[in-house]
Amino acid sequence: MLSRILGTYLRPHRLSIAVLILLQLVQTITFLLLPTMNAQLVDRGLLRGSVVDILWIGAVMVGVAAVQVAARMGAQYFGTSVATALGARLRSAIFRRVQDFSVHEVERFGAASLTTRTVNDVQQIQLVTVDGFGSIVSAPIMCVASIVLALQQDVPLTLVLLVFIPLATVTVLVVMARMGPLYGLIQHSVDGMNRLLREQITGVRVIRAFVREDHERRRFGAANEELFQLTMRARRQAAMMFPIVWLLGNVFTVVVVWVGGRRIGSGDLTVGALSAFTGYVILILTSMLIAMYVFLTVPRAQVAARRVCEVLDAAPAPSADGGADSGPRPGHVDLRGAGFRYPGAEEPSLRDITLSVRPGETLAVIGSTGSGKTTLLNLVLRLYETTTGSVLVNGTDVRELDRDALSATVGLVAQKPYLFAGTIATNLRYGRPEATDDELWHALGVARIRDFVAGLPAGLDSVVEQGGGNFSGGQRQRLSIARTLVRRPDVYLFDDCFSGLDYATEAALRAALAPDIAGATTVVVAQRISTIRDADRIAVLDEGRVVGLGTHDELIAGNDVYRAIAQSQLTAQEAL
Ligand SMILES: Nc1ncnc2c1ncn2[C@@H]1O[C@H](COP(=O)(O)OP(=O)(O)OP(=O)(O)O)[C@@H](O)[C@H]1O
Missing domain, CATH: 3.40.50.300 (P-loop containing nucleotide triphosphate hydrolases)
Structure with missing residues (x-):
């Protein structure tokens, strides 16, 4: 459902998306260049005491960093404008479809749910578009290229990665599997909350006339509590995931420095290569965290996309337009x-x-x-x-x-x-x-x-x-x-x-x-x-x-x- 919506509604923005992907690539390349340049700075500049090397390598690094900032700003601009345009088009598609609904369809969804789907669900899809395009290209490239570049620096050290990456991946997958259904329940609960609010606001006179304020307060309290509990459960899952991966990353860095230190001692590795290696480890960790963040928004966006598609796919009022005009005898x-x-x-x-x-x-x-x-x-x-x-x-x-x-x-x-x-x-x-x-x-x-x-x-x-x-x-x-x-x-x-x-x-x-x-x-x-x-x-x-x-x-x-x-x-x- 999500891929269908993205495929359909992003098609007119192909050019912007291509520019966005290009900018992401530029940004990723700059990220990947910096640790190797840092190694050069250490080995050729600092350890040999060559001021010339320090100056020119430093100047190139500043230039690369400037390109990185410019690419990041451009990518942010294109990502946001594509997502905003997608939201606007999706909202008007839902609105047009609802206008064509028969009374039965409107009653089937209910006004409150149609409102949530048009505003809240579209927003979830928009979010995944901004963050998704921002990272879907860069995260995997950064991760794979970092592994390759790390291998270039030192093969035995890279083998330690084989322990870390599967561990982090399993953590992410387990948390995601538990969060998917939770998001469905959250959106459903938001619907219920909207329905209740709408009823209580439009029926406020009757509620007062029948002195039912306490009863209504309790109903609202129960719905609010349900939404609170569900959101907290989802947040707890998400909150657990990031520290676990960080912890794994930190333990791994200590192991890398320890193994790397011993290899420098035995003359198998240079100080610059170790610094480059730790730079790539940080990039791998960052790319995994970015991917995790996107994966966190995907289940919610998938639920939102399903709900939006339900509206878009609902049958319009039968045989709507394009039929015959009324005949020549007005009013029969x-x-x-x-x-x-x-x-x-x-x-x-x-x-x-x-x-x-x-x-x-x-x-x-x-x-x-x-x-x-x-x-x-x-x-x-x-x-x-x-x-x-x-x-x-x-x-x-x-x-x-x-x-x-x-x-x-x-x-x-x-x-x-x-x-x-x-x-x-x-x-x-x-x-x-x-x-x-x-x-x-x-x-x-x-x-x-x-x-x-x-x-x-x-x-x-x-x-x-x-x-x-x-x-x-x-x-x-x-x-x-x-x-x-x-x-x-x-x-x-x-x-x-x-x-x-x-x-x-x-x-x-x-x-x-x-x-x-x-x-x-x-x-x-x-x-x-x-x-x-x-x-x-x-x-x-x-x-x-x-x-x-x-x-x-x-x-x-x-x-x-x-x-x-x-x-x-x-x-x-x-x-x-
Ligand atoms: N949306 C609906 N879904 C299911 N049943 C309905 C719906 N609307 C009306 N009905 C049922 O259809 C029947 C006819 O309803 P209708 O509103 O046409 O009556 P009415 O003669 O206009 O009544 P009144 O004079 O009270 O306005 C009623 O039995 C009602 O319960």
């Missing part, structure tokens, strides 16, 4: 034997629904709570797809319709209105950015909220907080009705959006709305009989089935379910 909506069962649910929420609505007509849908009214509207917008039968807009199956064309034709005012952070004007123009101020004021007038907005000091430019939190429920509902009116779709779907208004406001709004949307196709879901009694036809839903269809008078006369709803709401005289 037909449900033909439509049925729907939520994924994982035992029973269908809708069964065999056959209904038609034409332009200029209003179909009302009424039924007890949970009878399937919202689900029916979701099918028209293809937020969910029918599991049996079909839904047609303008004579074309919505599954074959271009998503943009469907959105342009059908406008939904949701049961729970959502406003975006911005201003009232940006929210109203959400579906039609080119709408004029006059059109916005007109829509506000129809939605009976014009006076309220006009009374705000900043008017249309008044700030809207995320979710519309600085407005009342009724104000949010009316603003979202105005937002849909500004779009002027051919089909209006009103999902129980008048229930938050008092009777007088609702009556005034409906009176203003009627002429404004006269030629359009309208489907109104409502709980109140008063909202729908003037509709051309009313469909009565019960447990996912249409159990009655007709005008108010016809249903009052012949439909028991409707009559029961009406009688529970109106006085007997009004109902009849």
